[in-house]
Amino acid sequence: MIELDGLTKRFGAKTAVDNLSFQVKPGVVTGFLGPNGAGKSTTMRMMLDLDNPTSGAVRIYGQRYRELREPLKHVGALLDAKAMHGGRSAYNNLLCLAQSNGIPQRRVAEVLDLVGLTPVAKKKSKGFSLGMGQRLGIAAALLGDPQILMFDEPVNGLDPEGILWIRNLMKGLAAEGRTIFVSSHLMSEMALTADHLIVIGQGRLLADTSMADFIHQNSRSYVRMRSPQQERLKDVLHEAGIDAVGVPATGTLEIDGVGAEQLGELAARHQIVLHELSPQRASLEEAFMRMTADSVEYHAHAPGAPGAASDNPARPADVPAWGAGFDATDSTRKGGQ
Numbered sequence: 566m567i568e569l570d571g572l573t574k575r576f577g578a579k580t581a582v583d584n585l586s587f588q589v590k591p592g593v594v595t596g597f598l599g600p601n602g603a604g605k606s607t608t609m610r611m612m613l614d615l616d617n618p619t620s621g622a623v624r625i626y627g628q629r630y631r632e633l634r635e636p637l638k639h640v641g642a643l644l645d646a647k648a649m650h651g652g653r654s655a656y657n658n659l660l661c662l663a664q665s666n667g668i669p670q671r672r673v674a675e676v677l678d679l680v681g682l683t684p685v686a687k688k689k690s691k692g693f694s695l696g697m698g699q700r701l702g703i704a705a706a707l708l709g710d711p712q713i714l715m716f717d718e719p720v721n722g723l724d725p726e727g728i729l730w731i732r733n734l735m736k737g738l739a740a741e742g743r744t745i746f747v748s749s750h751l752m753s754e755m756a757l758t759a760d761h762l763i764v765i766g767q768g769r770l771l772a773d774t775s776m777a778d779f780i781h782q783n784s785r786s787y788v789r790m791r792s793p794q795q796e797r798l799k800d801v802l803h804e805a806g807i808d809a810v811g812v813p814a815t816g817t818l819e820i821d822g823v824g825a826e827q828l829g830e831l832a833a834r835h836q837i838v839l840h841e842l843s844p845q846r847a848s849l850e851e852a853f854m855r856m857t858a859d860s861v862e863y864h865a866h867a868p869g870a871p872g873a874a875s876d877n878p879a880r881p882a883d884v885p886a887w888g889a890g891f892d893a894t895d896s897t898r899k900g901g902q
């Protein structure tokens with residue numbers, strides 16, 4: 566269990582983290598989300614005592630991180646995969662960490678095997694690719710077999726097989742009763758991995774809720790209809806007092822607040838052929854963009870970019886335009902740090 570109580574961090578006039586209070590509980594994967602500059606990394610650094618809070622506190626098992634004896638046995642963290650000593654081999658990097666934390670040497674080979682780096686264990690880590698560096702960082706986090714694991718952008722640079730591997734690893738570790746806290750910009754990945762979400766914007770807590778509730782509360786669900794008799798269908802819906810919004814790009818109608826069953830039966834009564842009748846479940850990305858729209862500091866202004874279009878009411882025009890490009894551009898940026 567990790568507890569944050571009124572955690573605040575100011576850099577001069579800038580309040581990076583603003584009175585954050587939440588708990589990260591064991592047995593589930595907790596995702597940590599927020600737009601660029603929201604304060605995620607600063608929060609994680611304070612959790613690990615790498616930065617001092619301006620006020621407030623973080624408690625891990627009721628103690629500060631720096632008060633933990635042999636901390637790697639309690640908390641494993643991947644914050645910056647480049648933190649390794651580049652001139653040392655993967656094996657020696659982990660061996661140094663193990664020795665300074667009273668961890669048996671045999672554990673080094675175990676974690677290298679676990680992350681798939683055994684074949685390059687003797688190679689200097691400065692020659693590692695981004696993905697190999699991530700795996701080495703994850704190996705370091707796992708070294709002390711800790712109950713708490715914190716990962717900042719763990720899938721950054723990993724190939725699809727690596728992404729699947731870390732997803733299953735995190736879920737497996739949570740199923741063992743460990744506390745898993747993970748930040749990522751990859752919304753689709755977060756939706757598959759996290760059970761619970763902490764969302765921050767401009768340093769402040771925006772949500773502390775289950776994944777299902779977050780999506781439910783922050784997004785619109787609707788039914789999509791497509792028919793070769795679109796105009797007739799529109800008229801029938803209109804006569805029934807049902808508002809339908811046309812989406813020219815897809816040639817579909819979108820209907821809020823009426824179930825697919827009712828719409829299907831209405832169409833059938835009027836002998837209208839349907840080519841599509843599908844309830845739309847909102848994505849985490851959409852819910853996230855709706856919730857954080859007001860707290861995004863760095864807006865992209867790409868004319869015509871996905872998300873800027875106003876023809877789809879599921880993604881309103883006031884939502885920032887970094888929609889589909891967000892994952893890719895941001896993980897690249899992170900990787901360049």
Ligand SMILES: Nc1ncnc2c1ncn2[C@@H]1O[C@H](COP(=O)(O)OP(=O)(O)OP(=O)(O)O)[C@@H](O)[C@H]1O
Pocket residue numbers: 576579580581599600601602603604605606607608
């Ligand atoms: N050492 C520092 N000195 C001054 N300002 C800082 C420092 N570290 C972070 N900040 C500022 O604090 C805010 C929060 O930054 P932080 O890196 O924690 O955000 P983040 O949510 O991790 O962002 P991203 O998703 O872009 O990595 C930003 O405005 C950042 O510029």
